[in-house]
Each structure stands twice: as structure tokens, then as C-alpha cells.
Amino acid sequence: MAGLKCLEGAQGDVNRDYDVIIVGGGPAALAAAVYTCRALLKTVIFEKQYLGGQLVGTDLIENYPGFPEVISGVDLIQRMEAQAKRFGVEVRYEEVLKLQVENGLKIVTTDSGTYGSHAVILAAGAEPKKMNVPGEKEFYGRGVSYCATCDGAFYRGKDVVVVGGGDSAITEGIFLTKYANTIQIIHRRDAFRATKIYLDEAFSNPKIKIVLNTVVESIHGQEKVEGVVVQNMVTNEKRDIPCQGVFIFIGSVPNTGFLGNLLCVDVGCHIETNIHMETSIEGLYAVGDIRKNSYRQIATAIGEGVTAAIAAEHRLAELRALGKIK
Numbered sequence: 001m002a003g004l005k006c007l008e009g010a011q012g013d014v015n016r017d018y019d020v021i022i023v024g025g026g027p028a029a030l031a032a033a034v035y036t037c038r039a040l041l042k043t044v045i046f047e048k049q050y051l052g053g054q055l056v057g058t059d060l061i062e063n064y065p066g067f068p069e070v071i072s073g074v075d076l077i078q079r080m081e082a083q084a085k086r087f088g089v090e091v092r093y094e095e096v097l098k099l100q101v102e103n104g105l106k107i108v109t110t111d112s113g114t115y116g117s118h119a120v121i122l123a124a125g126a127e128p129k130k131m132n133v134p135g136e137k138e139f140y141g142r143g144v145s146y147c148a149t150c151d152g153a154f155y156r157g158k159d160v161v162v163v164g165g166g167d168s169a170i171t172e173g174i175f176l177t178k179y180a181n182t183i184q185i186i187h188r189r190d191a192f193r194a195t196k197i198y199l200d201e202a203f204s205n206p207k208i209k210i211v212l213n214t215v216v217e218s219i220h221g222q223e224k225v226e227g228v229v230v231q232n233m234v235t236n237e238k239r240d241i242p243c244q245g246v247f248i249f250i251g252s253v254p255n256t257g258f259l260g261n262l263l264c265v266d267v268g269c270h271i272e273t274n275i276h277m278e279t280s281i282e283g284l285y286a287v288g289d290i291r292k293n294s295y296r297q298i299a300t301a302i303g304e305g306v307t308a309a310i311a312a313e314h315r316l317a318e319l320r321a322l323g324k325i326k
């Protein structure tokens with residue numbers, strides 16, 4: 001099927017070449033594309049940077065079914081990309097700036113054009129949450145990092161701190177032991193969200209020290225990071241931890257800015273969907289880290305992408321049967 005043309009309304013210079021538009025290029029998007037393309041729906045992915053999303057910054061993956069040996073995020077995404085491209089997905093490196101809905105048609109405005117489709121899958125992912133403490137912004141790229149896989153090698157033989165108590169902080173902290181001399185994992189509580197298997201590994205690694213009930217107040221240095229000031233939440237004691245690197249893994253914030261007020265979103269701006277991954281707007285789906293209640297695993301993102309793709313295929317078939325689209 002080549003591009004379902006809308007019969008209703010006149011939307012000017014809107015490019016209607018695509019049956020399905022996918023916003024974002026992570027695993028959920030590529031999985032959705034495999035399904036929509038195999039259903040012979042002309043599909044485009046809009047990606048502003050590079051395919052893979054947060055997966056690109058993931059060193060080793062050992063919980064994605066089908067890979068009994070560990071696989072790197074880059075390897076896995078390259079396989080997903082090759083598979084989606086084999087079925088004909090088009091990838092356009094354009095940033096989506098706006099999404100509007102007119103007579104059921106979803107109109108996507110990018111930095112290079114305007115596109116319309118009756119099925120849009122939002123898979124724009126999330127970006128690292130910031131601590132918003134003095135020095136964090138100033139020293140970004142000069143000691144402050146949100147990606148151990150990307151920057152870890154710069155800290156060979158150095159002392160670093162990792163902030164957070166979830167799986168990301170613990171697994172990235174373990175990854176940093178390859179390079180850094182010491183890793184202090186600073187967590188604001190005395191209980192972790194992270195999985196026990198990772199915690200056991202971190203606790204037994206002689207390079208890792210766990211600092212509990214503690215928050216980072218500020219990051220300081222001259223040209224580069226030289227230390228962090230932390231405060232113990234129980235005793236209120238403040239102290240300086242000398243370090244050259246600060247790796248922050250305190251969760252993520254979904255990329256929903258381009259939606260404006262279009263969808264009803266929660267406080268953290270995650271998008272609500274039904275079990276078909278459909279939002280409150282018919283034909284508009286949300287999958288992966290952008291979605292409320294997502295488990296934020298590669299495997300669940302894949303499942304969500306596939307669910308949305310099948311739902312979109314059914315919806316387009318219904319619209320066609322009703323004579324609303326060709």
C-alpha cells in the first residue's frame with residue numbers, strides 16, 4: 001500500500017506520503033516499524049540525532065531475550081535498524097517541533113517539513129533527569145556526565161562519584177570500575193530501587209563505596225570538576241568529596257515538549273495510553289519511555305512498539321473500510 005491519502009479537509013502543503021509516522025528512533029520505534037512495514041504500510045521514522053536512543057549509551061545487555069551472551073546497546077540497535085530497513089522503513093533525520101490534529105489527521109511539523117498521517121506513534125523516549133544543583137550545568141562535559149559508556153574511558157585511574165539508587169546508577173557504577181580508581185555511589189536514601197543481583201555485585205566490588213542517606217549539594221572545580229559537596233540527610237553533616245567525575249543517574253524525563261498541551265500528561269509528563277498503546281486521541285499511540293506506567297525495559301519497549309503497530313494497522317484498515325481514507 002503506498003501512502004493512504006486523506007479524503008477529508010484540505011491541509012495545504014502537508015506531505016501525506018506516509019501511512020504511519022513514528023516520532024523517535026529507539027527500540028520501540030524500530031520494532032513498530034518492522035511490523036507496520038511488513039503490513040505494507042509506508043512508514044517513516046523521524047529522529048533528531050541518531051537511532052537507538054538511550055540504548056546507545058548502554059554498555060552490556062544481559063536481560064534481552066534471545067541473547068544468552070551479553071550484547072552491547074550499539075550492536076543490538078544496529079541489528080534492529082538493519083531489520084527495520086530490510087522491510088523498507090524510511091528514516092528522516094528531522095526534529096519534530098509540533099503535533100496537531102485536524103479532522104482526525106495528525107499533522108507533524110519538523111524542522112524540514114510538514115507531514116500528515118492518520119496513524120502516529122510517539123516513541124520519542126526520555127532524557128536524563130538533572131539534579132539542578134550548582135555546578136551541574138557549568139561542568140557538563142568537563143567532569144559531569146550522564147553516560148558512563150560514552151565517557152567512562154576518560155576517567156582511567158581517577159576518582160568518580162555516581163549519583164542515584166536505581167538500576168542505572170548501580171550498573172553504570174559497576175561499568176566504571178573498568179576505568180576509575182574509586183567509585184562512590186551516592187544515594188539519597190538507605191534503600192535501593194536497583195535489582196539485588198546488581199547490588200550484590202556492586203557491594204562486593206572493592207573499588208565501589210556506597211554512601212547512603214546523602215545528597216549532592218554542589219559540584220565545584222576550576223576548569224574541570226574537582227569535587228562535590230554532599231550532605232548527610234540524617235546528621236545534616238556537610239563534607240567535600242574530592243573527585244574528577246560526577247556521573248548522574250537519577251531517572252529520566254520524557255521528551256514530550258513538542259506536544260504542547262495536546263495530550264493530557266501527568267506531572268512527570270508521561271503520556272497515558274490504553275492497552276493498545278493508544279492515547280486519548282484516536283490513531284495517536286505512545287510507546288516506550290515516553291509512556292506512563294512503562295516498565296522502561298528494552299523488551300517492554302519492543303512489546304509496546306509492536307502493540308501500537310498492530311493497533312495502527314487495524315485502525316487504518318477500519319478507516320479504509322469506512323471510506324474515510326483510500
Ligand code: NDP
Pocket residue numbers: 063130131163164165166167168169171188189191192193215249250251252295296297
Ligand atoms: P529509577 O527511577 O529506577 O531510579 C532513579 C534513582 O535516582 C532512584 O534511586 C531515586 O531515588 C534517585 N533520584 C531521583 N531523583 C533524584 C534526585 N533529585 N536526587 C538524588 N537522587 C534522585 O531510574 P533508573 O534510570 O535507574 O532506571 C529506570 C528504569 O530502567 C527502571 O525500571 C530500571 O529497572 C530500568 N533499568 C534496567 C536496567 C537493567 O535491567 N539492566 C539498567 C538500567 C535501568 P529514590 O529511590 O529515593 O526515589
